[in-house]
Amino acid sequence: xxxxxxxxxxxxxxxxxxxxxxxxxxxxxxxxxxxxxxxxxxxxxxxxxxxxxxxxxxxxxxxxxxxxxxxxxxxxxxxxxxxxxxxxxxxxxxxxxxxxxxxxxxx
Amino acid sequence: xxxxxxxxxxxxxxxxxxxxxxxxxxxxxxxxxxxxxxxxxxxxxxxxxxxxxxxxxxxxxxxxxxxxxxxxxxxxxxxxxxxxxxxxxxxxxxxxxxxxxxxxxxxxxxxxxxxxxxxxxxxxxxxxxxxxxxxxxxxxxxxxxxxxxxxxxxxxxxxxxxxxxxxxxxxxxxxxxxxxxxxxxxxxxxxxxxxxxxxxxxxxxxxxxxxxxxxxxxxxxxxxxxxxxxxxxxxxxxxxxxxxxxxxxxxxxxxxxxxxxxxxxxxxxxxxxxxxxxxxxxxxxxxxxxxxxxxxxxxxxxxxxxxxxxxxxxxxxxxxxxxxxxxxxxxxxxxxxxxxxxxxxxxxxxxxxxxxxxxxxxxxxxxxxxxxxxxxxxxxxxxxxxxxxxxxxxxxxxxxxxxxxxxxxxxxxxxxxxxxxxxxxxxxxxxxxxxxxxxxxxxxxxxxxxxxxxxxxxxxxxxxxxxxxxxxxxxxxxxxxxxxxxxxxxxxxxxxxxxxxxxxxxxxxxxxxxxxxxxxxxxxxxxxxxxxxxxxxxxxxxxxxxxxxxxxxxxxxxxxxxxxxxxxxxxxxxxxxxxxxxxxxxxxxxxxxxxxxxxxxxxxxxxxxxxxxxxxxxxxxxxxxxxxxxxxxxxxxxxxxxxxxxxxxxxxxxxxxxxxxxxxxxxxxxxxxxxxxxxxxxxxxxxxxxxxxxxxxxxxxxxxxxxxxxxxxxxxxxxxxxxxxxxxxxxxxxxxxxxxxxxxxxxxxxxxxxxxxxxxxxxxxxxxxxxxxxxxxxxxxxxxxxxxxxxxxxxxxxxxxxxxxxxxxxxxxxxxxxxxxxxxxxxxxxxxxxxxxxxxxxxxxxxx
Numbered sequence: 001x002x003x004x005x006x007x008x009x010x011x012x013x014x015x016x017x018x019x020x021x022x023x024x025x026x027x028x029x030x031x032x033x034x035x036x037x038x039x040x041x042x043x044x045x046x047x048x049x050x051x052x053x054x055x056x057x058x059x060x061x062x063x064x065x066x067x068x069x070x071x072x073x074x075x076x077x078x079x080x081x082x083x084x085x086x087x088x089x090x091x092x093x094x095x096x097x098x099x100x101x102x103x104x105x106x107x
Numbered sequence: 108x109x110x111x112x113x114x115x116x117x118x119x120x121x122x123x124x125x126x127x128x129x130x131x132x133x134x135x136x137x138x139x140x141x142x143x144x145x146x147x148x149x150x151x152x153x154x155x156x157x158x159x160x161x162x163x164x165x166x167x168x169x170x171x172x173x174x175x176x177x178x179x180x181x182x183x184x185x186x187x188x189x190x191x192x193x194x195x196x197x198x199x200x201x202x203x204x205x206x207x208x209x210x211x212x213x214x215x216x217x218x219x220x221x222x223x224x225x226x227x228x229x230x231x232x233x234x235x236x237x238x239x240x241x242x243x244x245x246x247x248x249x250x251x252x253x254x255x256x257x258x259x260x261x262x263x264x265x266x267x268x269x270x271x272x273x274x275x276x277x278x279x280x281x282x283x284x285x286x287x288x289x290x291x292x293x294x295x296x297x298x299x300x301x302x303x304x305x306x307x308x309x310x311x312x313x314x315x316x317x318x319x320x321x322x323x324x325x326x327x328x329x330x331x332x333x334x335x336x337x338x339x340x341x342x343x344x345x346x347x348x349x350x351x352x353x354x355x356x357x358x359x360x361x362x363x364x365x366x367x368x369x370x371x372x373x374x375x376x377x378x379x380x381x382x383x384x385x386x387x388x389x390x391x392x393x394x395x396x397x398x399x400x401x402x403x404x405x406x407x408x409x410x411x412x413x414x415x416x417x418x419x420x421x422x423x424x425x426x427x428x429x430x431x432x433x434x435x436x437x438x439x440x441x442x443x444x445x446x447x448x449x450x451x452x453x454x455x456x457x458x459x460x461x462x463x464x465x466x467x468x469x470x471x472x473x474x475x476x477x478x479x480x481x482x483x484x485x486x487x488x489x490x491x492x493x494x495x496x497x498x499x500x501x502x503x504x505x506x507x508x509x510x511x512x513x514x515x516x517x518x519x520x521x522x523x524x525x526x527x528x529x530x531x532x533x534x535x536x537x538x539x540x541x542x543x544x545x546x547x548x549x550x551x552x553x554x555x556x557x558x559x560x561x562x563x564x565x566x567x568x569x570x571x572x573x574x575x576x577x578x579x580x581x582x583x584x585x586x587x588x589x590x591x592x593x594x595x596x597x598x599x600x601x602x603x604x605x606x607x608x609x610x611x612x613x614x615x616x617x618x619x620x621x622x623x624x625x626x627x628x629x630x631x632x633x634x635x636x637x638x639x640x641x642x643x644x645x646x647x648x649x650x651x652x653x654x655x656x657x658x659x660x661x662x663x664x665x666x667x668x669x670x671x672x673x674x675x676x677x678x679x680x681x682x683x684x685x686x687x688x689x690x691x692x693x694x695x696x697x698x699x700x701x702x703x704x705x706x707x708x709x710x711x712x713x714x715x716x717x718x719x720x721x722x723x724x725x726x727x728x729x730x731x732x733x734x735x736x737x738x739x740x741x742x743x744x745x746x747x748x749x750x751x752x753x754x755x756x757x758x759x760x761x762x763x764x765x766x767x768x769x770x771x772x773x774x775x776x777x778x779x780x781x782x783x784x785x786x787x788x789x790x791x792x793x794x795x796x797x798x799x800x801x802x803x804x805x806x807x808x809x810x811x812x813x814x815x816x817x818x819x820x821x822x823x824x825x826x827x828x829x830x831x832x833x834x835x836x837x838x839x840x841x842x843x844x845x846x847x848x849x850x851x852x853x854x855x856x857x858x859x860x861x862x863x864x865x866x867x868x869x870x871x872x873x874x875x876x877x878x879x880x881x882x883x884x885x886x887x888x889x890x891x892x893x894x895x896x897x898x899x900x901x902x903x904x905x906x907x908x909x910x911x912x913x914x915x916x917x918x919x920x921x922x923x924x925x926x927x928x929x930x931x932x933x934x935x936x937x938x939x940x941x942x943x944x945x946x947x948x949x950x951x952x953x954x955x
Binding site: 007008012013014015016017019020021022023027030033034035045049050051052053056057058059060061062063064066069071072074 | 596919923
């Protein structure tokens with residue numbers, strides 16, 4: 001059974017930016033793009049820059065793909081499926097949902 | 108193995124050096140053992156820009172020799188080595204030191220010397236000439252004890268020399284034998300206008316003056332007496348009354364000279380001895396000595412090709428048309444400007460209000476342009492020159508070419524398509540239309556690309572407009588749409604967006620996107636718009652509506668390092684810091700276990716701070732009196748300074764005081780890229796101001812302002828924008844400069860590249876900033892005043908706002924820290940652990 005964990009209020013995430021949450025020992029980057037009403041959750045670890053920084057990246061629309069640009073070397077990771085647009089790597093994605101004003105994540 | 112041919116070049120001036128460059132470009136060069144005899148103590152330098160020595164350029168700046176040129180090409184350069192004779196039968200050269208050198212081929216590139224009229228007294232003390240760097244040193248020395256200076260000769264070089272004397276602070280006169288200035292290049296009407304313009308600039312011009320005697324003066328060192336009975340007193344005399352070819356060596360060797368001197372050459376630049384060539388100002392071709400550098404360069408190429416057999420170019424004379432800026436006055440002369448051709452007709456236009464004079468000379472049938480003169484406005488030069496050189500048929504009413512366009516009717520301009528591929532567009536570097544088109548075909552898309560690729564427009568710059576037209580036309584033909592859109596979300600350039608935001612009063616990215624964009628924005632347009640909004644409205648950058656625009660560093664007001672930690676840089680204006688401040692920084696760094704290092708901008712950088720530590724660290728820094736240093740922003744970084752007149756034995760003015768004032772004035776100003784400044788207290792330039800975007804150097808007469816330099820990957824020295832400024836004017840110009848840069852530069856474009864892409868370069872900047880030609884001055888100053896008036900320390904605002912501080916922790920839902928951050932010790936401080944070291948857990952330092 002999917003175990004959703006309450007991590008923060010929606011208002012804790014500035015519109016069009018991300019935050020990082022610790023869920024079951026995993027670092028999860030949660031984004032709140034201005035472009036859609038949806039939230040997205042991906043792994044916080046940048047496998048190219050080798051650091052836990054993706055939540056601090058800039059939300060970027062690349063030809064219709066909603067991505068985050070790594071704050072280290074600017075590769076784009078798709079928020080929907082974790083795929084990197086420049087390199088042949090992919091990062092895990094997680095389930096995230098909004099209940100009322102609360103943000104819940106499952107890993 | 109065949110023995111190499113011995114090739115000896117006498118002279119390493121501009122043309123002599125061009126010959127060497129032409130030789131080593133040829134494959135056949137390897138068959139020659141090349142020796143160069145140079146009488147001067149240094150190898151080739153740029154004599155065309157000699158006067159820039161007085162506005163701050165050094166002998167090294169003027170050098171034409173690329174690094175390691177002689178070594179790389181195995182050329183034996185002998186400096187301070189004067190050739191005194193050569194023997195054509197033995198094929199040997201004798202030097203002043205008594206050495207004998209054999210040659211197979213000999214190149215005479217001995218140049219010319221200034222003609223000093225044999226007036227009694229011409230050899231008195233402080234009677235000098237203007238040709239070499241040594242001459243300039245003598246002039247500088249003599250000027251120190253002089254109040255008045257006279258230049259004898261009102262030609263091109265004479266007026267350059269007059270500018271030099273004026274720059275040295277002397278009351279300057281020009282004495283000319285002919286009835287007008289620049290007698291060769293301009294006519295009476297043009298000469299008269301030139302005279303009045305130059306006199307407006309504070310140089311007194313005396314024409315029709317025949318100097319008869321120079322003797323002791325009453326008020327000054329010398330008294331010059333003229334044939335008309337008048338006299339003039341002066342402390343220093345510079346002779347610039349024409350040049351004479353250095354042909355004595357050839358004469359003594361029995362080589363044929365012209366009746367009035369000059370070494371006779373044929374179309375291959377060979378003298379009457381097949382093994383001896385002459386090039387440049389010592390050579391005489393078709394009865395002419397060519398005193399310009401472009402024909403000399405051409406001769407150098409022709410000679411190199413002929414000697415090696417690598418090509419079959421010939422020298423068949425050269426066009427002597429010229430365009431220059433003399434003391435800020437545009438002067439141009441094309442072809443037969445005196446209408447001496449048979450049946451030639453002229454059209455002239457005089458505008459006494461705006462002080463412009465233009466004349467064209469056309470053929471009897473009014474079909475072809477033969478020549479032109481322009482004073483005060485030489486913008487038409489490129490067009491007219493091409494018309495003449497390429498025999499392009501004139502429009503029905505040729506006068507339209509020089510008349511101002513009334514009722515907005517377009518001038519008959521020469522489209523670049525009318526030119527043949529062989530048309531020489533840049534005569535300084537012999538770049539043809541074909542060369543420019545070829546460069547575009549190979550990918551060049553900006554004038555900066557063309558300059559880097561072909562050198563076109565990097566000499567006198569007179570062809571910049573035409574080069575741009577040719578480039579644009581070729582780009583269109585290739586179907587290359589030069590896409591200057593900032594990104595897929597905005598069909599605008601950064602400059603467009605800047606204007607839109609300012610004019611429409613747009614205050615947020617969302618508003619701009621809704622009105623003028625598509626999609627949702629990306630990491631290109633968001634930070635660019637964030638930066639423009641900050642430059643224009645100067646709101647707090649972490650405000651709700653701006654925060655998502657901020658790039659990696661701005662968004663947490665720190666510089667992110669490779670492991671996701673940050674470095675922290677408090678501002679130390681001018682590099683000045685109290686002992687208490689240093690102790691506070693030391694204590695904070697120690698308490699948080701940070702690595703400390705001094706930056707190039709004279710301040711302290713603290714590394715290894717984790718996100719959650721930033722607010723605490725800044726609380727303590729602010730308590731100790733520090734402000735944010737904006738090291739994370741595309742913003743003003745530092746104003747570096749030397750210690751200046753306060754302490755230094757050589758200091759001329761208070762560089763630290765000015766640096767502190769400037770840094771506090773411009774701190775927080777955001778721009779297309781980072782901005783660096785420096786102030787030096789004297790010309791020893793210890794603050795390295797000439798490598799900054801804006802550099803200021805103290806002189807005895809005020810501040811000199813330099814702009815558009817940078818260090819980094821492609822280092823570039825500054826250009827001089829204005830001299831001898833009082834502080835108020837200096838600050839006014841810097842205000843205008845920064846705002847004009849912010850208004851017009853591309854995203855992430857440093858000032859040097861920005862200037863390279865401005866048509867007109869530094870001269871254009873002078874017109875905009877100093878002369879206020881666009882009438883933008885007050886507006887730019889007001890915009891700067893608005894930014895300065897709304898400054899806030901972003902960190903102070905942040906630490907005082909608990910809502911803002913929520914973001915400054917690694918996890919939104921836990922107080923833990925990132926367990927991936929690992930340090931080890933090196934030289935007594937922390938650094939990020941390498942991947943191997945992470946495995947070796949015992950060396951790691953616990954963080955938290």
